[in-house]
Amino acid sequence: MRQVELEVLRYNPETDREPHFQRYAVDCQEEWVVLDALNHVKETLDPTLSYRWSCHMAVCGSCGMMVNGEPKLACKAFLRDYPGVIRVEPLRHFPVERDLVTVIDDFVAKLARVKPYLIPKDKAPEAAEFRQTPAQLKRYKQFTLCINCMLCYAACPEYGLIPKYLGPAAIALAHRWNRDSRDGGRDARQEELAATEGAWECSFVGACSEVCPEHVDPAGAIQQVKIESTVDWYQAHLMPWTKK
Template identity: 50%
Template sequence: MVEKTIIITRFDPDRDEKPRKQEYTVPCEDSWKVLDAVNFIKDEIDATVSHRWSCRMAVCGSCGMMVNGEPKLTCKTALSDYDDRVDIEPLANFPIVRDLVVELDGFMHKFESVKPWIIRAKEQAEDKASLHPEKDTFGQSTEELGNFKQFSMCINCMLCYSACPVVANEPDFLGPAAIALGHRYNLDSRDEGAEERHDIFRGEGTVFSCSYANECSEVCPKNVDPAAAINQAKFGTVIDWAKGLVLPRGGTK
């Protein structure tokens, strides 16, 4: 057990003109994650602190916050990694709703804009009344699965948007997670939507806006490596574009 000063950003749009800081003295257990300290404050010291969390096992993606200036998944981040003062702020590069809660509207819009679903000219399973587990599923080799699996591991925690220097300057930038997600479907052997997603990736504020700071991959708590996805998508987009010069549209697949 060690006492730490936890500094929480407070902001209530009905009362505060701008965010302020509030300090709490918290008796912290050695095994605690950063989230445990915030929950302790909420339960035992100040019930008005607002934050999001749920699974506390690093898979629901709810509890991303800035911890001493770095975006962290707080349920996965050991409190013992920090000294006796820990500064907890809402994720950077997002509008604040209240305290540690940020607005997801922009992120969800970007997320949806890459058409993150399997696009097929014709559905694999035609007669839905009687699908057969083998006949009506796609065959996919372990290698084909491996092509995209890593990019399917994103938990939408949005840490990469907080870390990204391009998002900071260019809020409309599609951003790491959304690009990785669209790219994940492009790489999936079951998908035929690369052509349909082509313009999304070639447009302004998409892959070519990325400055390769690689911050997104460094902060990713799930090793998704969105920077690699952006790099691959950019390369693929250039190839598609080059092919487009000699092939009629739609003839690249």
């Protein structure tokens, strides 16, 4: 048992002129995560606190928030890693809807724009699967693991400066489909990916990959997209006869 001081950003657009911090002293079990502490506040101290959560196993992606200034899933931020006061804020770079709840319309719209679905290269076989070897699966599997938690957007300095930037998760997901042996839709996605606000906006800080709770490595995906786009450019302009 440990008493934890939580400092939580509160903002209700109906009643607050601007955001402010509220402190809660919470009796916590040693093995708790920040989400457990918030739930304890909600149940016993302050039913007006709003935040999103569901699975408590780092797979639904709901509970992304800033914990002591770093983007974290609250269900995987262990109290034992935070000895002092714990400051909890909504994810950086997103408008605040209320308290720890952010507006994520921007990401949701960008995800749709990159066409994150199979655009089949060949007609699907009758009553059978496309063959895909374990090696072919491995080429894109890592990029399928994105849970859309948006910690990478909160960590990305470029997204903070240029909100039109497509951003790490959307690019990584587009790349996931491009690398799938069943897919032939790269050209259709390229317009978004190779645009100024696409992969080229990234200055390769790599913060996205550092904070990713699923080890997707969006920074790696973005660099691969850049290389492939460069190859495209050379093929189109210097060696047009090689273009398919």
